[in-house]
Each structure stands twice: as C-alpha cells, then as structure tokens.
Amino acid sequence: MAVSNKKYNVIDLKTGKLDSRIFSDPDIYREELEKVFGRTWLMIGHESLVPKVNDFFHTYMGEDRVILTRDGKGKLHAFLNMCRHRGNPIVRTDVGNTKNFFCPYHGWTYSNDGSLEYVPGEEEAYYGAVDRDSRSLIAARVETYAGIVFANWDSGAPSLEEYLGDARWCLDVAFNRLDAGTEAIGPVKWIEPLNWKTAVDNCSDNYHVPTTHLSAILVQARHFGLPRLTHEAQFESPSKHLFINGHSLTMRMLDRPDQARQTHGVTQENRSLFEEYYRSTLAEAERRLGSVRAGKLQLGNHSIFPNGVLGLRLAHPRGPLETEFWHFVVLEKGMPDELKRALRMGSGNYNGVAGLFEQDDMDNWRGVSRSSLTPLAQKYSQDLSMGVGRAGSDPDFPGTVAERYTSENNQRSFYRRWEEFMNAESWEDISIEPGTADFEGTATMNG
Amino acid sequence: MQDGIPDEVGMTAQTFGDGVSQSELWHELMQFYINEAWLLDDRKFREWLDLFADDVFYFMPRRLNVGRQDLSREISEEGDLAIFEDDKTYMTMRVDRLDTGMAWSEDPPSRTRHLVGNLVIEPLPEGDLKAKTAFILYRSHHETDENIFAGSREDHLRKEDGRWKIYKRIIVLDANVILAKNLSVFF
Numbered sequence: 030m031a032v033s034n035k036k037y038n039v040i041d042l043k044t045g046k047l048d049s050r051i052f053s054d055p056d057i058y059r060e061e062l063e064k065v066f067g068r069t070w071l072m073i074g075h076e077s078l079v080p081k082v083n084d085f086f087h088t089y090m091g092e093d094r095v096i097l098t099r100d101g102k103g104k105l106h107a108f109l110n111m112c113r114h115r116g117n118p119i120v121r122t123d124v125g126n127t128k129n130f131f132c133p134y135h136g137w138t139y140s141n142d143g144s145l146e147y148v149p150g151e152e153e154a155y156y157g158a159v160d161r162d163s164r165s166l167i168a169a170r171v172e173t174y175a176g177i178v179f180a181n182w183d184s185g186a187p188s189l190e191e192y193l194g195d196a197r198w199c200l201d202v203a204f205n206r207l208d209a210g211t212e213a214i215g216p217v218k219w220i221e222p223l224n225w226k227t228a229v230d231n232c233s234d235n236y237h238v239p240t241t242h243l244s245a246i247l248v249q250a251r252h253f254g255l256p257r258l259t260h261e262a263q264f265e266s267p268s269k270h271l272f273i274n275g276h277s278l279t280m281r282m283l284d285r286p287d288q289a290r291q292t293h294g295v296t297q298e299n300r301s302l303f304e305e306y307y308r309s310t311l312a313e314a315e316r317r318l319g320s321v322r323a324g325k326l327q328l329g330n331h332s333i334f335p336n337g338v339l340g341l342r343l344a345h346p347r348g349p350l351e352t353e354f355w356h357f358v359v360l361e362k363g364m365p366d367e368l369k370r371a372l373r374m375g376s377g378n379y380n381g382v383a384g385l386f387e388q389d390d391m392d393n394w395r396g397v398s399r400s401s402l403t404p405l406a407q408k409y410s411q412d413l414s415m416g417v418g419r420a421g422s423d424p425d426f427p428g429t430v431a432e433r434y435t436s437e438n439n440q441r442s443f444y445r446r447w448e449e450f451m452n453a454e455s456w457e458d459i460s461i462e463p464g465t466a467d468f469e470g471t472a473t474m475n476g
Numbered sequence: 477m478q479d480g481i482p483d484e485v486g487m488t489a490q491t492f493g494d495g496v497s498q499s500e501l502w503h504e505l506m507q508f509y510i511n512e513a514w515l516l517d518d519r520k521f522r523e524w525l526d527l528f529a530d531d532v533f534y535f536m537p538r539r540l541n542v543g544r545q546d547l548s549r550e551i552s553e554e555g556d557l558a559i560f561e562d563d564k565t566y567m568t569m570r571v572d573r574l575d576t577g578m579a580w581s582e583d584p585p586s587r588t589r590h591l592v593g594n595l596v597i598e599p600l601p602e603g604d605l606k607a608k609t610a611f612i613l614y615r616s617h618h619e620t621d622e623n624i625f626a627g628s629r630e631d632h633l634r635k636e637d638g639r640w641k642i643y644k645r646i647i648v649l650d651a652n653v654i655l656a657k658n659l660s661v662f663f
Binding site: 121122123124125214215216217218219220221222241243244245247248249251252353356357358369370373374376377378381382383385387388389391392393395 | 536538540541542543546549555556557558559560561562563565566568569570572573574576577578579580581618652653654655656657658659660
C-alpha cells in the first residue's frame with residue numbers, strides 16, 4: 030500500500046488480501062471523512078421523523094452535525110448545524126418544532142429554510158455591514174427514496190437515483206412495496222468501539238452468522254420453532270449475494286408469495302397473521318413491483334454505501350476506532366398494529382444495542398478493527414479470499430452476483446469501492462454501473 | 477420519620493390493607509430488591525427470571541435529548557422503538573442463551589454490581605403495588621471495559637402464591653447515546 034502518495038491499494042481482488050491499517054490510521058480516517066463522507070449520498074433520516082411543517086430532526090453526515098428540517102412550505106432541507114458567526118451548533122436537541130433556529134451564543138437567528146433572519150446589533154454594532162444573504166446555513170443536497178432521506182455535500186455527485194442504480198431493484202422489495210409507504214421508528218443510539226467500515230463490511234458476511242450468532246439461533250429455534258440456521262444450509266442456499274455501485278445486497282427466495290418476509294419477530298404463533306398480511310397486499314405489490322419482486326424475493330442482509338447497515342441503520346464515524354451506531358426500524362404504514370409490534374420487538378430484540386444477535390458482534394468487530402494497531406500485527410494482511418473469481422453476471426439479477434450465498438466477494442468489492450472514492454479527485458473519477466434491471470411495475474423513487 | 481423511612485415514601489397505612497403497615501411493606505419490598513440485586517450479581521439468572529410474572533412487560537424506552545418545552549417527548553412511548561421491549565419469552569431467551577456456551581457477549585461474563593435504592597411504594601388496586609427505585613449498575617468486562625448505567629425502574633407487582641412477582645418493569649436510563657458496546661446485562 031502506498032499511503033504516502035495518497036494512492037490507495039488496500040485490497041487485492043485476486044488474493045483477497047486486505048491492508049488492515051485502513052481501520053486505525055488517523056490520517057486515512059481524516060481523508061475518508063472528506064473523500065467518502067463528503068461525496069456520497071448519506072442516509073440521514075426518514076420523512077416520517079419530520080411529519081409536520083417546522084419539524085426538525087438532528088442527525089449526522091459523517092462527524093458533521095446536521096439538521097433535517099421541514100420548512101413552513103413542507104420542503105425538506107439538510108443544514109450543517111453550525112452558526113455562520115463563530116461555528117457554534119444552533120440546535121442542541123434530538124427533535125423539535127420551530128420556525129427559527131436561534132444561536133444560544135450571540136443570538137443570530139435563522140429561518141428553517143436556512144436564511145439568516147436576524148443579527149442582534151446589525152445596525153448599531155455592525156454598522157449595517159453584515160451581508161446576511163452570504164451567511165445562510167450551509168445546505169446539503171437532499172433527495173428521498175421511498176421516504177428515506179439522503180443528503181450529499183457534493184454538487185458534482187450524480188442523482189440519488191443514479192447513485193442507488195440497480196440496487197433499488199433489490200431495495201424496493203422491502204422498502205417500496207405499497208402505495209402507503211413506510212414509517213421509521215427510533216433510533217436507539219450507542220457507541221461501538223470499532224471502525225465504521227467493519228460494521229458495514231459485516232453486512233455482507235453471511236459466513237459469520239452460524240458461528241457468531243449460534244446462541245441466538247439456538248434459542249430462536251427453541252422458543253419460536255424456527256429452523257436452525259447452519260453453515261451447511263447457507264453453503265447450499267439458493268439465495269443471491271449481489272454487489273452494485275458499492276451497495277451490498279442479499280436476495281432470498283420465497284417459497285410462496287405469502288411467506289412471512291421478516292425473520293426477526295416472526296413466531297409460530299403469529300406466522301399465519303403475517304401470511305394473511307402478505308396475501309392481502311400481494312396484488313398491490315405486484316402492480317408496483319411486478320410478480321417476481323412482489324412474490325418471489327425478499328431482501329436479506331444489505332448495506333448501502335458507505336455507512337448504511339441493514340436498511341436505515343447508520344454507522345456514524347467517530348474517529349478511527351469509534352462508531353456511533355443508530356438503529357431505526359422501518360415499517361410499512363398500513364401494517365396491522367399486532368404485526369408492527371412483532372417486528373418492532375423482533376428487530377429490537379435481535380439487533381440493536383441489546384439485541385440477542387447484535388450484542389455478540391461487538392467484540393468480534395472490535396477485534397477486527399483493532400488488529401492493525403501494532404507494528405507487528407499490521408504486517409499481516411487480513412484474508413478475504415473466500416470465493417475469489419467466483420462471481421459474475423446472473424440472467425435473473427442485476428449487478429455482480431457471487432456463485433454462492435456465502436462468499437467474501439461483496440467485502441472485497443466494498444473495499445475496492447472505498448479505494449475508488451479515496452483515489453478519486455472528484456466524482457468524474459468515480460464509476461456508476463449502467464443499469465440493466467427491469468423495473469417491472471409502477472413504483473418509482475418516490476411514489 | 478419512623479424506622480428511618482420518610483413518611484412520604486408510601487401512602488397511609490390503611491391503603492395497604494391486611495393490617496400490614498407501610499413500614500413493614502417498605503422493608504419487605506426493599507428486601508425483595510436487595511435479593512434481586514444479589515441474584516443478578518451472583519449470576520443466578522434463572523432465579524432472577526422467576527421474580528417476573530408470566531405476563532411481564534419489560535420495557536426500556538429511549539431517552540431523547542429535548543428542550544424544556546418538549547419534555548413530554550423525552551421518554552419514547554410504547555409503539556416507538558425501545559431499547560428493551562421484552563415479554564417473558566424474550567427474557568427467557570436472553571437467559572437461555574447464556575447456557576449455550578456460545579453467547580459471546582457474556583462469555584467470559586460481565587462482572588456487575590447493582591446498587592438499588594430510593595424505594596418509593598404506592599398501592600394499586602387489588603393489593604398490587606407500584607414500586608419505584610433508582611439504580612446504579614456497574615459493569616466490568618474482559619480486561620478493561622467498564623460501563624456505568626444509572627436510571628430508574630418503575631415496577632408493578634402482584635402477589636402470586638404468596639410471593640411478589642413483577643408484571644411490569646419500566647427502566648429509564650439516564651442516557652441519550654448509550655456509552656456501551658452492548659447491553660448484555662440485566663436491569
């Protein structure tokens with residue numbers, strides 16, 4: 030790896046060797062805040078978190094504090110939470126409803142559309158010389174997909190639709206099924222002692238599930254009557270492992286169109302209610318997504334580049350070896366309350382800071398991130414060699430598809446995509462895969 | 477004051493019925509909570525689980541960072557995403573998991589110390605009780621990990637076969653972003 034001239038070559042696609050210094054080097058970290066988090070479309074929230082005019086929700090883009098606002102006309106904005114006077118944050122709360130943001134240091138006051146409206150002493154102390162128009166809040170571009178709000182600092186970035194590309198063909202299956210759309214609840218927030226990339230990379234790692242999560246799998250089988258997941262079952266699984274534009278996606282085959290989709294929260298007792306729900310919504314889903322996506326596929330583990338981890342769950346970087354994790358749950362709005370409750374409890378109890386599954390990830394992820402800390406250990410690359418050369422195109426799926434569901438192809442591809450951003454001067458050097466998917470049905474980015 | 481307990485901690489004696497004085501009941505509950513803390517810290521989790529009724533609702537809402545005008549939104553409500561939202565099945569799964577030998581977040585296990593106090597009791601209909609306590613939970617894990625969790629617990633208890641059982645526990649942490657890698661310990 031040639032870090033000195035800023036040309037990154039951290040993953041060898043032929044051998045799977047990964048340079049572990051990308052997890053702990055402070056200079057690399059600083060650069061990725063700019064070149065990855067400064068350029069990509071980042072998930073920052075959901076429309077349902079700011080349902081009314083003048084609502085705001087405090088969020089992050091990388092380490093930068095960001096205010097998601099819905100202005101008096103209903104338009105969404107994302108602003109850097111920084112007074113243009115001395116840089117002090119003007120919002121100190123998670124949520125609220127206000128027309129104006131008031132800086133508690135000197136009282137500069139902004140409208141929720143970002144304009145600087147009032148400066149104390151504008152005439153007297155500044156002698157009328159403050160150009161308020163040039164001191165609006167710093168705004169990011171905002172676009173939405175199926176209610177999920179994304180923002181981007183880079184005016185040269187492609188649209189969100191192009192950025193997601195054919196990954197949306199897969200994401201639609203979970204997030205864009207019905208006319209009524211979705212709502213997000215949460216987030217539960219906690220601090221993970223690891224590099225953000227490790228949490229994202231793990232989304233592609235089906236290999237770890239039968240080992241890391243064995244205790245949860247065993248009690249899930251015992252109490253909910255679910256089949257016990259094994260390595261063998263995963264090795265032979267017909268499920269697909271896809272990579273598109275940096276996004277990692279797992280598509281699982283449904284046995285029947287009304288099969289209960291989610292594995293978290295479905296029990297023997299409520300299974301028939303889920304099936305009834307999927308039966309009753311199938312026609313609408315088929316109209317929106319076509320029969321294959323509506324009735325034959327479900328979305329499994331996935332990550333949205335750079336830091337989206339299983340849907341709207343965010344790995345916010347907090348230094349090389351610290352991540353602030355945000356766990357939201359996205360639910361279909363029209364779902365019966367009893368099923369919402371099952372999914373809410375299932376998602377919170379399986380994943381999340383207290384999750385039966387996710388709590389067992391933490392020490393492993395920390396170990397991976399920290400393996401690069403000593404001069405001795407960092408001489409030895411990490412091994413992502415599983416399934417090298419065993420991926421290509423698939424007539425039924427977009428993107429690059431691994432031959433097996435258990436493969437490290439998506440992790441290799443994730444670090445290659447990261448390299449591409451780190452080595453690029455601008456978006457002109459960053460590729461977007463041409464779309465090949467057939468978006469059967471009426472569903473669009475929004476609507 | 478009587479027996480070192482402020483008069484305000486409970487209601488008047490007659491509201492507890494059965495001729496049990498407020499002070500006796502307070503002591504009984506305090507013993508219950510001291511016992512619970514020792515069960516947890518001695519890792520007797522099956523016995524701990526037995527303190528909860530079969531229909532228990534074990535709930536730790538999120539604690540939002542909000543302005544004073546929005547304090548009604550500070551504690552997330554049921555229906556929003558919570559930190560814990562368990563029934564007895566999920567609680568049992570958490571305990572069963574530890575015996576598999578492969579619950580990595582607790583193997584090796586955390587070293588915990590639960591300090592519980594500030595007990596206030598209030599009668600509920602049909603002889604049930606509402607008991608509010610404050611707690612500090614210290615957790616040490618692996619070589620150098622440590623966490624301190626502070627908060628309140630509001631329990632609803634009823635007598636089943638002569639023993640108090642918790643059928644509702646609301647745990648409110650004094651924290652917004654949780655400064656811990658996971659919550660693999662019990663509150």
